[in-house]
Amino acid sequence: MTIALVSLLLTIAALWAMARLSRSDTRTARLATPAIFGLLLIWLWQAAVMGFHIPRILLPAPTEVVSALFSHTAMLRRDFVQTFVRSVIPGYVIGCGFGFLAALAIDRSAFLKRGLLPLGGLISAMPIVGVAPIAVMWFGFGWQSKAAVVVAMTIFPMLVNTTAGLAESGALERDLMTSYAAGYWLTLLKLRLPAALPHIFTALKLNSTLALIGAVVAEFFGSPVFGMGFRISTAAASLNLDVVWATITIAALTGSLSFALLALAERAVTFWHPSFRNPS
């Protein structure tokens, strides 16, 4: 009863605060509004679990998730290292790097560009995670098969976006480079790659999410007895939902932090782009 009353009051207070904050345009207000919303949701989640006595096998309370985070630290760290450090990062680097180099190679031939781009776009729209069982068959249960799936998932978005980016620089600017007697490589380095950077970062950000999905899903098809995908599927099957939610929390934090790091890097490298130059 008290929980319901407190929740109701908190909800009203939070709605009032958000309505007030959304009228002002300061940086604090812009950050505080979603933060209040998130905290309210977490409180309502906690209150609902306690108030309605929702069984733990359906939905553990946020406090139980946090305590699972602390009581299983060693196991969760091992899962994180296996999935993120060993599978995602190598796969991401290889996939993005290879996609980038392939785009540079294709860019030299208009014919290849016209032939590969529609196919690349189509393949990007395919459920590529499906190659996971094949990767497990080829490369075994270890991190290598997961990295291979990540490579397969990241390569085409990178290829398509880099190729689009390389076409970004205008004819006038290229003429200018020609008038400076700049060759292919110099033009590439000084003009076309910087102009392509916004597209490349789009692919890098998209791929950071795809890479995590690929590695986690590939672990559903077979893995050693650790790893985030393995943990989620086995803990869910044995109804340890607090461990599942703890792993999902780590996955969500990893995904958001990777994305945020890439966004910061993008801002630092493409400070000249209109989307960042505009102060408003």
Next chain:
Amino acid sequence: MTREQSGLRRAVDTAFPVFVVAVAAVVLWYAISAIIGTALLPRPDQVAATLGTSVFGWPVTSPRNLLYHAGVTAEAALVGLAFAIVLGVAIAVGIVHFRVLDRSLMPWVIASQTIPILAIAPMVVVVLGNLGLSGLPPKAAISGYLAFFPIVVGMVTGLRAPDSIQFDLMRTYSASGQQVFAKLRLPASVAFLFPALRVSVALSVMGAIVAELPTGAQAGLGARLLAGSYYGQTLMIWATLVMAALLSASLLGVTALAEAGLRAWRGGRL
């Protein structure tokens, strides 16, 4: 040269390079499977033959027919997609019209795209299973959840796409909020809805396939992939993969047709 001829010419110009690259990819596939052996990588004709016998050798209702499994997966993906469109458009309309929703909800919608949402698939399946919901609902829920975010983001961008002078013009007509929405915002958003829809269609198929993995489902392309993986049947995995690609491509084709139809109806532009 007449216009039809130049149109044909353009079509050949775009299709020919794609055709050549596709043929090159098939040749490369043959070469690789010849080098590493057909046990690891079956030849394209073996995959096509497996797919052919599966599709034409059995009635569509038989679990041995891959079309049956594609149908099961497509059902989940389409139900999920329908929910995603209804909910996504509704929330986008709310975000555009209420500043509080824009400030509080929109950052979470954007942040949630950076999260590997598919990771929650096994949990959703287990939890909904405990509630007595198995089969279609958990799969549709997962694929709908995945497909939901691109639609919200696309529709919010689209509903805000009109210029401020266009809004000013509506004001000089003393148009009500509903009229601005129906005559300006909604028509403008269609051009942003379709790119979002293409992403969502691809995601919903992927979501439906992955959702079939942890259920121990008997039917569906994901269940087929898992069975092939357990029993080491490489050919079945490849045939299922090709079927998944065909399913994705045909749903994308339907989306493109709808887009072209709408474009024609609206006089050649979106």
